[in-house]
Amino acid sequence: xxxxxxxxxxxxxxxxxxxxxxxxxFVADSRTLTILFTQIFIFSILAMSYxxxxxxTGIVSFGHAMFFGIGAYATAxxxxxxxxxxxxxxxxxxxxxxxxxxxxxxxxxxTLRLKSHFFAMLTLxxxxxxxxxxxxxxxxxxxNDGFTFRAPxxxxxxxxxxxxxxxxxxxxxxxxxxxxxxxxxxxxxxVRENEQRTRSLGFKTLHYKVIASVVAGVIASLAGSxxxxxxxxxxxxVMAMDITLDALLMTIIGGVGxxxxxxxxxxxxxFAQHYLSGLARDFPIFERWIIFFGIIYILAVIFFPKGIVxxxxxxxSKWKSKHEDRKIFALEKDKEHSP
Amino acid sequence: xxxxxxxxxxxxxTGMLIFLLAAGLTLxxxxxxxxxxxxxxxxxxxxxxxxxTYIITESxxxxxxxxxxxxxxxxxxxxxxxxxxxxxxxxQQILITLGFMLVLQEMIKVVFGPNAIPVKVPDYLxxxxxxxxxxxxxxxxxxxxxxxxxxxVFHYILTHTKIGLIVRAGVMNKEMVQALxxxxxxxxxxxxMTGAALAAIGGMLMAPYSGSIYAEMGMEFAIxxxxxxxxxxxxxxxxxxxxxxxxGLAGSFMAYYIPFLSLAVNMILMAIVLIFRPQGLFRMAKE
Numbered sequence: 001x002x003x004x005x006x007x008x009x010x011x012x013x014x015x016x017x018x019x020x021x022x023x024x025x026f027v028a029d030s031r032t033l034t035i036l037f038t039q040i041f042i043f044s045i046l047a048m049s050y051x052x053x054x055x056x057t058g059i060v061s062f063g064h065a066m067f068f069g070i071g072a073y074a075t076a077x078x079x080x081x082x083x084x085x086x087x088x089x090x091x092x093x094x095x096x097x098x099x100x101x102x103x104x105x106x107x108x109x110x111t112l113r114l115k116s117h118f119f120a121m122l123t124l125x126x127x128x129x130x131x132x133x134x135x136x137x138x139x140x141x142x143x144n145d146g147f148t149f150r151a152p153x154x155x156x157x158x159x160x161x162x163x164x165x166x167x168x169x170x171x172x173x174x175x176x177x178x179x180x181x182x183x184x185x186x187x188x189x190x191v192r193e194n195e196q197r198t199r200s201l202g203f204k205t206l207h208y209k210v211i212a213s214v215v216a217g218v219i220a221s222l223a224g225s226x227x228x229x230x231x232x233x234x235x236x237x238v239m240a241m242d243i244t245l246d247a248l249l250m251t252i253i254g255g256v257g258x259x260x261x262x263x264x265x266x267x268x269x270x271f272a273q274h275y276l277s278g279l280a281r282d283f284p285i286f287e288r289w290i291i292f293f294g295i296i297y298i299l300a301v302i303f304f305p306k307g308i309v310x311x312x313x314x315x316x317s318k319w320k321s322k323h324e325d326r327k328i329f330a331l332e333k334d335k336e337h338s339p
Numbered sequence: 340x341x342x343x344x345x346x347x348x349x350x351x352x353t354g355m356l357i358f359l360l361a362a363g364l365t366l367x368x369x370x371x372x373x374x375x376x377x378x379x380x381x382x383x384x385x386x387x388x389x390x391x392t393y394i395i396t397e398s399x400x401x402x403x404x405x406x407x408x409x410x411x412x413x414x415x416x417x418x419x420x421x422x423x424x425x426x427x428x429x430x431q432q433i434l435i436t437l438g439f440m441l442v443l444q445e446m447i448k449v450v451f452g453p454n455a456i457p458v459k460v461p462d463y464l465x466x467x468x469x470x471x472x473x474x475x476x477x478x479x480x481x482x483x484x485x486x487x488x489x490x491x492v493f494h495y496i497l498t499h500t501k502i503g504l505i506v507r508a509g510v511m512n513k514e515m516v517q518a519l520x521x522x523x524x525x526x527x528x529x530x531x532m533t534g535a536a537l538a539a540i541g542g543m544l545m546a547p548y549s550g551s552i553y554a555e556m557g558m559e560f561a562i563x564x565x566x567x568x569x570x571x572x573x574x575x576x577x578x579x580x581x582x583x584x585x586x587g588l589a590g591s592f593m594a595y596y597i598p599f600l601s602l603a604v605n606m607i608l609m610a611i612v613l614i615f616r617p618q619g620l621f622r623m624a625k626e
Contacts, residue, residue: 060430120374132603290445291442
């Protein structure tokens with residue numbers, strides 16, 4: 001009774017936020033904020049996909065940007081060569097998803113057998129390799145200069161695109177929530193907690209880790225496709241280490257091991273980035289805002305390894321258990337007094 | 340023939356620079372089980388502080404000294420503030436050292452400005468020797484010599500002194516070393532500072548070699564360092580020298596013959612080694 005009550009409370013909270021986001025572009029007639037929110041949604045999708053790896057399966061990948069890049073380039077190249085229609089756009093998302101699914105399957109199969117250090121290094125190296133390929137393969141990618149392309153006409157209106165991305169975010173969130181609550185998702189958490197024990201229980205942990213990496217890669221590719229359309233421009237920076245670092249920071253600061261955490265993290269980071277680079281006009285130090293993030297991030301890893309959402313949940317459950325303890329204590333006292 | 344020799348010298352010089360970075364990485368990993376993702380930050384800080392002093396005092400030697408000092412101070416601070424809280428937790432170590440790398444790299448831009456700084460080779464090392472057809476650039480020979488001297492000194496320390504004995508024993512089994520009454524924490528700190536100083540020397544020597552320094556070069560070289568450490572075997576000092584030379588030579592030959600593959604070749608090398616021989620080429624399976 002009590003728990004179902006709590007769950008519905010969360011549902012109401014989500015619904016309110018969702019309604020606010022739906023109403024937002026009509027109420028606030030601010031182009032900058034609409035674009036900023038679109039950006040936040042896209043990076044939320046990316047950070048959630050990263051959290052499947054980091055938070056749920058407990059593997060640190062430094063190559064997440066390559067799937068983002070694959071999605072971005074698939075969309076950009078297809079929209080550039082064919083007519084920029086909505087059909088081609090959806091097709092390009094599918095192409096990106098298939099491609100990154102394939103790549104993440106291959107990479108996962110080869111690398112996930114290794115221990116965390118080696119895996120982190122190898123993913124760093126592979127994504128570095130892919131970045132070099134993208135820079136050298138100028139006939140297709142136009143290298144570091146990048147190229148602009150025409151987005152489908154319907155997305156010319158920023159608000160339509162805003163709703164499209166918001167819909168993607170909600171759908172991805174629901175799918176991933178279903179995914180992490182499924183028996184498969186529970187198994188990933190078991191791998192995170194104790195891989196050896198999971199293996200000795202008879203599960204082929206490698207298979208599950210590969211599945212996690214494919215799911216994460218596919219969702220990241222979707223985020224990449226949306227990102228490319230939001231900028232209508234693509235260059236090799238979509239594959240750079242910075243994208244992985246952004247996803248990492250958002251996940252860590254928001255809260256690893258929850259799906260809401262990465263969304264909160266991307267809200268915090270995108271807003272802070274927006275306002276801090278605004279401040280840079282007056283205080284040049286803010287041009288290097290990444291320093292503050294680096295420091296906050298280090299402190300977060302040491303002191304708040306659970307991130308914002310994780311810490312709040314922990315505090316809540318502590319408060320609740322204290323509350324409950326007091327109740328039980330009171331009940332027992334009553335019993336003692338009653339004859 | 341002359342081409343072959345200059346390619347070999349190029350490769351050796353680059354290999355030595357990578358070795359200076361990788362030596363610290365491999366010792367720190369072998370002893371402390373910490374993979375330091377911010378090692379490239381120490382490299383670039385060594386380069387910048389060293390070059391800064393070198394430009395002011397016009398003495399290359401003083402520059403190297405300052406670079407070493409910077410490396411040791413940063414190493415000390417890092418071990419105390421960043422590494423100690425996360426001992427034994429691999430995921431946190433990876434995350435936190437990467438975060439520190441970010442801070443180090445951006446701090447460079449704050450302190451020394453975001454632009455690349457040109458660096459000249461000191462007069463007495465500038466120029467080249469000509470032997471018939473072959474032109475040998477003096478500074479490259481200097482790097483190679485320094486690299487071998489560092490290797491020799493450290494090899495001697497590791498194999499012939501008590502501290503080396505402790506470090507080697509610690510790589511094998513640190514609990515046992517501690518049980519024998521040695522403060523392993525102090526040894527950790529010492530090794531970490533030494534590794535940081537080696538990276539800083541590497542950065543300082545790198546500066547005149549490449550002609551200019553920039554903040555992002557730390558990450559670039561750190562990736563090469565990781566590749567070398569993987570190929571050479573984690574915790575193996577001589578393995579990292581051989582692997583560094585291999586990577587350096589492969590890089591220089593590929594850059595000449597198949598430029599497209601020059602960066603890829605190292606990654607491919609590492610991928611192959613990791614997949615088929617995860618303990619590294621030059622390391623026996625756990626003695």
